[in-house]
Amino acid sequence: MHELEAKVHGVVIPDRGPGATIVGVSELPDELAARVLRDAGLRVTPQRQAIFACVREGDGHLTADEVHQLLQERVPGLARATVFNALNDLVEAGLLQRVDVLGGPARYDRNLDEEHQHFRCLSCRGLFDVRPRPAPPLDLAEPGFAVHRVRMVIEGLCPACAGPATA
Numbered sequence: 447m448h449e450l451e452a453k454v455h456g457v458v459i460p461d462r463g464p465g466a467t468i469v470g471v472s473e474l475p476d477e478l479a480a481r482v483l484r485d486a487g488l489r490v491t492p493q494r495q496a497i498f499a500c501v502r503e504g505d506g507h508l509t510a511d512e513v514h515q516l517l518q519e520r521v522p523g524l525a526r527a528t529v530f531n532a533l534n535d536l537v538e539a540g541l542l543q544r545v546d547v548l549g550g551p552a553r554y555d556r557n558l559d560e561e562h563q564h565f566r567c568l569s570c571r572g573l574f575d576v577r578p579r580p581a582p583p584l585d586l587a588e589p590g591f592a593v594h595r596v597r598m599v600i601e602g603l604c605p606a607c608a609g610p611a612t613a
């Protein structure tokens with residue numbers, strides 16, 4: 447693993463609730479973030495930096511449209527397509543993770559922890575990082591399929607929506 451990459455993946459974010467200790471890029475200082483972009487082979491532009499920072503500093507599961515909206519003032523004239531393209535580039539460079547939520551737009555996640563999954567609250571529509579314990583057992587009966595990764599979106603009620611009885 448590349449030294450800088452190791453550093454990025456080694457950033458440990460303090461406990462944010464059910465996700466316990468998670469690893470991500472949200473707390474990179476801006477200079478390091480620019481180096482990370484460059485190191486990933488991406489051209490460092492002010493727009494791309496702002497988009498990366500927006501996801502890093504946001505709630506962690508923003509849609510492209512939300513990023514576009516949040517940056518309206520900070521980056522005047524920012525095109526929607528630029529946001530989409532930059533987010534896709536960041537995903538391909540391994541700096542963000544794309545979360546596909548059934549029936550909704552893709553969300554962009556700064557949490558690169560491979561083992562975390564997502565919990566979608568059916569009431570407030572919030573998307574939460576969770577780490578199911580134990581890891582989901584997966585035993586494919588069909589021969590010939592090689593499992594590389596399992597991604598889940600679990601649906602239910604978050605503690606706030608479920609109320610005190612089940613929290």
Ligand SMILES: [Zn+2]
Pocket residue numbers: 567568569570571572603604605606607608
């Ligand atoms: Zn909720």
Ligand SMILES: [Zn+2]
Pocket residue numbers: 506507555557562563564574575
């Ligand atoms: Zn996540």
